[in-house]
Amino acid sequence: MNINTAITLTEREQQLKNLLLGAARFIDSADQDKKNEKVILRWAGGWVRDKLLGITSHDIDTAINSMTGESFVDRLREYCDVPAHKSLHHLAEGDIGRLHTVPKNPDKSKHLATSTIKLCGLDVDFVNLRKETYTEDSRNPAVEFGTAEEDALRRDATVNALFYNLNTGEVEDFTGGIKDMEDRLIKTPLEPLQTFLDDPLRVLRLVRFASRLGFRIEETAEKVMGDERVLGNLQVKISRERIGVELEKMLKGKKPVESLRLIDRLGLYHAVFTNSERKDMPKPDISAWSTAYECLDFLEQTDSPGSIYHLLVTNEEARYFAWSMVTLTPWEQLPDDPPLKSGKAALPLPTQAAREGFKAPNKLSDIVTAAHRHRAEILQLKKIVCEKKPEMAERDKFGVAIREWDSRGGHWRLQVLFAALVDVEERVGRAVGRAKREEVLLEWQTFLDHIVELDLMNAPSLKRLVDGKVLAKELGVKPGKWTGAALDVVMAWQLRNPGVEDPAGAIEEVRRQREELGF
Template sequence: MKQCYKPITLNTNIQLDETETKIINLLNEYTDKYNQTTTTQPLTLRITGGWVRDKLLNLKSHDIDIGIDNLSGLEFVHNLKEYITIEKYENVFQNQYLIAKNPEKSKHLETCTVKLYNLDIDFVNLRSETYTESSRIPIIEKGTPLQDSFRRDATLNSMFYNLKTCKIEDFTKLGLKDLQNGLLRTPLDPLMTFKDDPLRCLRLIRFASNYGFKIDDLALNCMKLKEIKLKLNEKISKERINVEFKKILVGSNPIYGLKLINDVGFYQLFGFDDVEFALNDISFKLSTILNEFNNDITINQIELSDNEICIYYLSLILRDCGDLKVKFGKKDMYKSSIIVLENLKFPLKTSELVGLIVGNLQDMDFNDIYKLSRSELAFKYIIPYEENWKLNLLIHLTIQCLKGNDNAITQFKEFVDTIHSLQLESIYKTKLLINGNELLKIMNKKPGPWLKEINQNLFKWQLDNPTKTKQEAIEYLYNLI
């Protein structure tokens, strides 16, 4: 799958919304007042990074970072707060909190986040960075706009919006050009950029998949180097990798992102090295299938949360794990679950659901609606997955489509319709007609292992006889004695 970005003409005359206008007017008023009274270098404020990129693309952005050239974020916000109080601005300044990174060494560079006009704003010094071999956390010093722009992960993320001049500043001389062409390249040598902070590799892949950008060939080839993979493994925690990986999965084009991960060989870092990571072969077909899903009214109405989207793609990626279980601690666990839990650092509940889905894929059959009883359908397709039962069916549908089953969508819809007509969609919430204490009295026994089997039999009877009453359930139990 190739990137799908089409070169555009950028409108460098940034259009501000009402809230942005209020914020910038306030900051300019304060900066003018400050510059009139200061005996040091005048203060210049710039909006940095992602907001500038998105505005140039005519996209909405609420991620406003203000770069300050002479004060720390904390100093600036403290002074701004005093100004707002003196000038009697109302309903402007809300919460304030400090983000202190290694405060003993960089007190002068503290970032401060405040809420202005109900919008979170980060205030931070422009900076320069130097790195050590063992850490992606840089040694930070105050920097110039030029230095700050060249430390960024990509040229198209390195531009500033000068609050005073209302102009775009492109100190790398490549930001506007690369954004227009949808090209992701590093401001500095990509090998050194990635060695300093290997997480930038995944960030570029995320930007590529979310915006349809192309990664510069030189940067892409550097990602493939063994030393970069080693650095990524040494310097970046699995938890931090999970953050980027999840953003790729829930982004606008996860298939493209996953293919890039596969192309540069990062799949090994996620524990996919001994699993067939077959997205290269199916990426185009999967995109076609998902487009078909989007055009189907019934399927398109299925809303998935971000976590469910992750489960969907993780299950497809790990489908070849099947029902394989391995020892994990003192218990056997699905291999797919362990990969999701240990390598990708998703929550336990997410990993268990992926394992359950992948582990039972081979037993899925849309024709079961013609072969199984109401209780059998419930126990196989609804109760184990609870509210995720439809997600499980959607994953099975996708795999059937990948296998070339031309009737899969029709079968899926018939299956879902049957579940609803049998009123099974929420059956996992159903309680037994007879509770535990009542059951003990009826059976005239003490609690024990037998109780579980009786409960299962009662639940099965209840599912197959949905109109029966509690008294009829008691009669059923007497017949079991």
């Protein structure tokens, strides 16, 4: 790969550059009597990397040599308040957004405040150049102003340590990042083990960048990424929220399977997908996990109308959830925790690994819980179809089940996908006398084709012909505990009689079952 280091700015990027340089001159002029160091601005890291690779980027990190990001933005606002400056830079309404400052939080490995503002249609972060010094007796570094080279050396990878100097218009490379880009290599600026011990989140960041860019990780770095000391620090030093942010970026990318391959191969699984607060948290056998995530990648790559993926993954949110759920398939081999003292079922292990491992949002956690608890029933219905048992013609049996799955967790399609991926992992990757993936997937395709044939893919959105009040009035009784079960009878009747809009038959069915319903 030949990297051209001459950066060509878009019209908006050029407008932003001129604005920032104008603000810097304004600050230098106002502070002339104080003999402060002149303000030098650099665009840093990911924007420079992506620009050199020809990748569009709308997020720009701006590093400042002599003042904090918040101070610079305050002075930038002063500069923009002058009408002549607005006119000079052709600033329209909305070109200067609101300032948002993310405070430092050393306990969560965020060691410096960052000021973010929308400028000229671009998201721009401002922070000062810094150096970080770590000591053995503290997990938080001492942070102070640094030079551009010191700032580059503290970064996670050489390809993320490049600067575009706004004052000179040149790319600055203090760590060999350009050569590493040419070699398609992810490499740490300093010695890898110490780099990861200082900030173990860098392990996941390197995984993300390697998978996103299609680069390989340097061998010496790979060897220590799964070091017990590094993984121990990952669990102690880094908040699970930040781990979740990195994982989300991986799984929402174009090639999430590459990230999971690296997590698997480098031995990172048990440090990420776990409840680190629980001392007795078990560790699942992940030797067959690859069969599940490789299967999901295969389904995604071979997506076509009517295919498993096409039927079960219907939008980008569902895609992210699907890739999140495939990280949890190994947990299905373990038995559930015993019930709680209250008698209530304990939270399933895969849900614990999601909620506490990478702080999965509640919506995703609910789907995982439902997928775990409904998996046996899903498998049973698939068996009925694949063995062509008489019950496969019972439209209400399938429709009621689908509605139940969806009402208890949502996204019933993803619950079925999870069951399919676990099935592949168990039968193709782990079982004695392993089945072929194509054979297992054919069963699931047959199952879904049958649901399509029954016209039940949208069963959860089917509305009842009557509600509880109307039903009670027609039966001449008061609503009570019987109402919910009676409405289920109505829905089952509707499913057996598709297209019928007159509710008389459904009401009569309820009347026939009044003794069983208890009214």
